[in-house]
Amino acid sequence: MFSNTFRSIQKRLLNTKRPPGPSQLELLQESSRSSFLEFLSLGSSNLMRKYGDIIRLPNNQYLICSPEVFKYVLKTNVNNFSKVNMTYNRLKLIFGDGLITNEGPVWEQHRAILHPVFDRLKLEQYAPLMVKTTTEWMARWDQYLPSYIDISKEMGELTLRIAFRAFSNYEPSAHDLKTVTVLFKRGNPHISYAPLLKPWFPTPNNLLFFRSLRQLNKLLEKIIAQRRHSGNHFNDVIDILLNGKQTNNAPLSEFEILNEYKTLLITGYETTGCGLAWAYYLLATHPEYQIKMQEELVTVLKGRPPTIHDCTQLPITKAIFLETLRLYPSIWCLPRTVLQADTISGYPISAKSTLILNIYALHRNPLYWESPNVFYPPRFLNDAETKRHLFSYLPFSIGAHSCIGSIFGVMEGILLLATIGQKFSFEIVKKNKKYAAEPYVSLRLPASLKMRLVPLT
Numbered sequence: 001m002f003s004n005t006f007r008s009i010q011k012r013l014l015n016t017k018r019p020p021g022p023s024q025l026e027l028l029q030e031s032s033r034s035s036f037l038e039f040l041s042l043g044s045s046n047l048m049r050k051y052g053d054i055i056r057l058p059n060n061q062y063l064i065c066s067p068e069v070f071k072y073v074l075k076t077n078v079n080n081f082s083k084v085n086m087t088y089n090r091l092k093l094i095f096g097d098g099l100i101t102n103e104g105p106v107w108e109q110h111r112a113i114l115h116p117v118f119d120r121l122k123l124e125q126y127a128p129l130m131v132k133t134t135t136e137w138m139a140r141w142d143q144y145l146p147s148y149i150d151i152s153k154e155m156g157e158l159t160l161r162i163a164f165r166a167f168s169n170y171e172p173s174a175h176d177l178k179t180v181t182v183l184f185k186r187g188n189p190h191i192s193y194a195p196l197l198k199p200w201f202p203t204p205n206n207l208l209f210f211r212s213l214r215q216l217n218k219l220l221e222k223i224i225a226q227r228r229h230s231g232n233h234f235n236d237v238i239d240i241l242l243n244g245k246q247t248n249n250a251p252l253s254e255f256e257i258l259n260e261y262k263t264l265l266i267t268g269y270e271t272t273g274c275g276l277a278w279a280y281y282l283l284a285t286h287p288e289y290q291i292k293m294q295e296e297l298v299t300v301l302k303g304r305p306p307t308i309h310d311c312t313q314l315p316i317t318k319a320i321f322l323e324t325l326r327l328y329p330s331i332w333c334l335p336r337t338v339l340q341a342d343t344i345s346g347y348p349i350s351a352k353s354t355l356i357l358n359i360y361a362l363h364r365n366p367l368y369w370e371s372p373n374v375f376y377p378p379r380f381l382n383d384a385e386t387k388r389h390l391f392s393y394l395p396f397s398i399g400a401h402s403c404i405g406s407i408f409g410v411m412e413g414i415l416l417l418a419t420i421g422q423k424f425s426f427e428i429v430k431k432n433k434k435y436a437a438e439p440y441v442s443l444r445l446p447a448s449l450k451m452r453l454v455p456l457t
């Protein structure tokens with residue numbers, strides 16, 4: 001009787017209490033001690049140990065690194081958490097109302113229209129195209145021997161070429177590749193540090209960003225118009241969008257086609273490109289896994305190019321890519337706006353609050369991962385995943401807005417590692433230098449990281 005009353009008072013108190021969080025001074029101390037990313041990972045872990053699953057920050061913001069809260073926000077009560085916030089508003093500058101930025105009935109219709117882009121039959125067609133494009137790409141690398149390559153640029157341009165070919169049967173020039181990659185490079189700080197950089201302010205970065213955006217829109221409009229007038233059909237993204245019908249049977253508008261094509265092209269290359277660049281960084285700093293992967297490739301492939309069927313036959317290669325996405329998730333943070341007052345982890349959260357779903361910290365949460373900062377691919381071998389919390393590993397998010405291209409992305413990661421790994425290994429030029437990730441919308445390797453290609457004999 002007494003304990004029941006005590007519990008109900010405790011529950012009522014919890015329901016009226018705001019989640020705990022660090023003082024301004026403590027925040028300042030944490031953030032001044034390390035880089036922003038270290039603050040969000042190590043700092044988050046420290047704060048989590050001290051304050052629990054949901055950490056109150058200034059300005060009605062809450063930092064989240066707990067699997068249960070990820071599940072609640074992205075799945076259980078997903079309709080109460082919106083993408084309408086500063087980050088997605090800035091992303092709209094690039095994508096307009098594409099899948100990544102949109103919500104509601106229009107998003108639902110477009111997602112259904114684009115679903116066939118990733119069906120089994122199409123994935124079987126993409127696989128040989130990925131391997132062929134990579135083989136052609138590697139032929140250029142002889143010119144870099146014995147000097148070095150910028151691994152982020154190489155992986156970004158390679159995955160972009162694959163996306164252009166797969167989604168629009170288009171052969172991009174070097175200038176086309178540069179237009180897109182410069183756009184995202186310039187757009188990254190533009191989006192990530194939105195409060196500091198007003199889009200209209202004519203900084204050199206902003207001017208370059210808008211110039212690249214105009215050039216890209218022009219290029220994509222030209223590709224779409226050529227297809228429309230050519231009468232050719234490839235059953236690719238462009239055809240699917242040109243033939244797409246909404247529930248009222250109306251075709252998609254010019255704008256909608258452009259935005260969805262641009263969305264798949266950019267999300268499709270930047271994420272996998274970043275993941276692969278990080279994979280090579282990790283392999284170069286952990287040569288024992290580079291050797292293990294090469295041994296697997298020799299045993300399974302015996303010198304032939306990999307196929308889609310090999311994706312299940314190369315567990316070490318796959319584990320290396322998945323572990324890379326754990327340590328360096330390409331999209332590392334998902335901001336969500338609370339629509340109606342809610343209760344999260346027992347605490348009341350008011351409407352209009354911002355939840356910062358920190359995937360980077362979730363993947364390094366010491367409550368769910370042993371030695372969380374260590375690169376250890378065997379975590380993804382022999383069904384180890386089945387023993388973990390279902391929501392402790394979310395590189396592709398979960399729920400209705402989870403990644404539409406996740407199978408494409410993982411397949412591309414494995415096939416590129418397997419194709420390149422039969423010809424080259426990688427070394428870091430400046431081994432003793434510390435390289436910190438650049439936490440923009442995507443998690444980038446610093447451009448200063450140069451790698452040496454070592455041809456396998």
Ligand code: HEM
Pocket residue numbers: 099100101111263264265267268269271272275325329330331334394395396397400401402403404405406408409410
């Ligand atoms: C390693 C590769 C990839 C990673 C780590 C990744 C990660 C993610 C994440 C975390 C989200 C949720 C974003 C949010 O809620 O705002 C997302 C959504 C999305 N991704 Fe990916 N992605 C990858 C590959 C791809 C590829 C290859 C494509 C397309 C070809 C793609 C297209 C999209 C799209 C269109 C969405 C928005 C989905 C929606 O809201 O309906 N992604 N991705």
